[in-house]
Amino acid sequence: MASQRVLKVFDGIVKHTKKLLDEAQISHDEYHEFVLWLDRLGRKGEIPLFMDVFFETHVLNSIYSGYPGTEPSLLGPYHIENTPMLEEPYVLTQRADEKGDVLYFKGTVRSVDGKPLANTLVDMWQADADGEYSHYADDIPEYNLRGRFYTDENGQFEVKTIVPAPYKIPTDGPTGEFLDYIDHHPYRPAHLHIQFKQEGYENLITQVFFEGDPWIETDVAEGVRSTLITKLEHHEDTNGSYKTASLDFEMRTQNWRAEIKKDLTVANSSK
Structure with a gap:
């Protein structure tokens, strides 16, 4: 049929x-x-890459733009399932001599009406200081700079990692040819990937970007949202230097579209 x-x-x-x-x-x-x-x-196996870079952001904007909740961004081609579950204090899996500036990233996860979402599963992954992802680069341990953990009773979390580097998407195939046709660079600004899962809520897949990145205004994938940009703060103490950054997130219920439609119907009927 x-x-x-x-x-x-x-x-x-x-x-x-x-x-x-x-x-x-x-x-x-x-x-x-x-x-x-x-x-x-x-x-060449580049269909997922091409769709991620040139189409997914427009799909997301079409679905979510103008509605309450944190703006989604690209899942990207580098996500893998079932990464290690971390124990407190949370530290993304990494090499003992991991290059890059130490970063403590924290945030609070709430519903769109402000309710803290305790025990939300946070799945986080990122590039290393050379712009490479584990599982996709031969010389990097399998789960490097990847991990999952839960928010606390107040919906808050903090995780230790390193500041990721910007990187360029592959250019040795048809996607690179297309970039030549449109005369665009192949770079993505530095970012953290985060996915949130909570019972009764729609999965939130988004990214976190940093002020001052040289590629933030011209991201090849157009994945940057102004609401997803945060500031890196520099600190010094007896243990050395490190960075901190934070961003809060709002999740939509699984039935958010129906709820908005219902609210509009009620509002119109009361006029």
Whole structure:
């Protein structure tokens, strides 16, 4: 039996493709070159990369822009499941001689109406000081700079890690060709990846960025949101130097769309 949802979406794609073909006056030769490029993209295994970098942020904006709650950002291609569960005090799994500035990152997780969300599962991962991710670089331990932990009874958490480095996405394949076509650099600003899970709430996948990063205004993936930017504070004590940063997060209930629709209906009926 045909899926009406698939048919509806496909019809929409065809409709808007026809409009684009007409507006851009795309020739058959250009279309054929595009098909060959798509074939190379698939053979290189870069479809997830390309979609993450050039489309996912627009999907997220379409779904969440203007609504309450922390703005989501890209999951990205470097997430892995079932990373180590950490014990307090929380320290992301790392090498004994891990390069980079020590960072203590903290935050509070609440519902959109301000309720602290205790025992929220926090899944965190990041690049190292060279811009590399464990599990995807051969010379890095499997779970380096990855880990999961829980918020306390007040919805708060603090984790020790290192300040990540900016990095460039792969450019040796069709995605790199596309960047050349649009004359854009391949860099992402330094960021932390965080995913929050809490019963009764929609999973929140987002990123944290830092003021002053040279790529923050021109992120190749357009994943930066002004509400996700925090400041690195420098500190010195008898143990040496370190950085601190913080950001608070708000989670939406699983039925947030229905709740907003209900609120609008009630508001309109009272006019």
